[in-house]
């Protein structure tokens with residue numbers, strides 16, 4: 335992994351932008367309409383919104399797993415479009431492969447092998463604290479550990495952009511807080527850009543440098559919040575008055591967005 | 596963890612069926628002697644065993660023929676079924692053109708196909724083809740289902756990292772299909788034996804053949820009921836052996852990772 339890139343030195347140049355992006359599915363559902371948003375290089379961006387508003391769709395569009403039915407996505411850094419890591423809501427591991435081989439998958443698919451690949455895997459596993467479990471199989475791991483394997487797999491290619499779709503939604507609060515802290519630490523250390531989908535106000539305020547709030551379907555941006563807090567945010571940010579105030583502000587905005595319909 | 600309970604239940608797991616089986620055989624023996632049933636009506640277990648020993652050369656030979664046919668049929672059906680499944684799963688065109696034939700072969704009762712095949716083919720070959728036909732379908736349909744039951748997110752992941760269709764087949768579709776395929780194989784193993792036996796009976800009626808089922812037909816013409824039972828016993832044992840073998844295979848392949856091989860105390 336690249337050496338520590340302190341968040342202070344991060345510029346806010348745009349990495350990618352959605353221009354009037356719409357997504358209509360063949361069954362007639364319009365998930366997104368005239369969506370405009372910019373992703374800044376190096377930021378931790380949360381997409382927050384009610385269920386079904388098109389957050390996952392926006393993420394899949396960004397990853398190139400589906401294409402917009404109208405509008406376009408502009409990449410400032412073309413290479414970032416090809417260096418994406420994706421973490422799904424479920425761990426989505428291959429049950430027939432050991433932890434190590436699950437993490438190895440992206441490298442194998444990109445044709446990387448040998449010593450260099452082994453080093454990357456060692457690093458990624460160490461980052462998520464699973465070095466001892468490299469030979470275990472997914473069914474032998476707890477839910478939180480599986481999620482960490484999934485994160486290691488996304489990190490192993492050293493992506494410029496990490497997309498996460500409600501990765502911790504199915505976890506208990508204790509594991510979620512732990513993984514939140516781990517993720518903050520990783521982001522501080524790796525200097526990658528993260529786009530994080532969630533429908534938890536508290537999680538998004540704790541994690542992000544910026545929050546984009548979606549309206550109910552068809553999703554558009556309803557509000558934007560910058561979260562400025564001293565780095566690194568340790569557990570005590572969670573109990574600070576600033577955190578509480580920000581959560582109240584975002585919750586109120588969410589309530590009014592939901593009330594508008 | 597309790598130590599005694601699982602050991603006890605494991606003991607019961609093995610002992611109970613054996614006891615039940617022994618009791619049934621004992622009852623059978625008792626009934627034959629109590630009602631003084633003649634051996635051409637119902638031979639006693641003892642007589643069946645004696646016949647098995649006396650006719651061992653003949654029966655062993657027939658057993659070997661049946662087992663060989665079954666094994667060969669299973670191997671051919673597996674290879675053909677898997678290859679066709681890969682073809683069907685990767686091309687809609689192939690699926691629409693070929694699947695109807697597979698279904699027709701599956702739904703037409705084998706016992707009706709066998710006499711027709713016997714006209715064109717040598718008896719041994721005809722029996723083999725029949726066994727192949729019945730064993731083929733479960734392998735095919737299960738494998739197709741497995742190859743197409745892919746976790747959507749995993750498949751997205753392969754797309755994200757630019758995997759071509761060969762890599763996706765080898766590293767995603769085939770491993771995903773493995774449990775389905777093995778389930779199909781287990782069914783196919785039993786069906787291959789049934790197919791071989793049914794076709795042999797058809798061949799036996801035509802007076803040609805050498806497998807266990809042929810022995811049954813032949814013995815029935817000669818009213819040699821004990822030998823019929825002896826041959827039947829061997830067919831059952833062959834069926835049990837095939838079933839056990841394929842179960843072991845499934846366990847060995849899936850034991851490390853699949854949920855089906857998780858034991859309660861793990």
Ligand SMILES: Nc1ncnc2c1ncn2[C@@H]1O[C@H](COP(=O)(O)OP(=O)(O)OP(=O)(O)O)[C@@H](O)[C@H]1O
Pocket residue numbers: 359360361363364365383384385386387388389390391392533551
């Ligand atoms: N493949 C698809 N075909 C048809 N409709 C779809 C498809 N995927 C999503 N949709 C629809 O698009 C809308 C947005 O879906 P999406 O998964 O993006 O929502 P989301 O914001 O991620 O919701 P959640 O928070 O519940 O995950 C939903 O109404 C959904 O029914």
Ligand SMILES: [Mg+2]
Pocket residue numbers: 389390391499
């Ligand atoms: Mg979603």
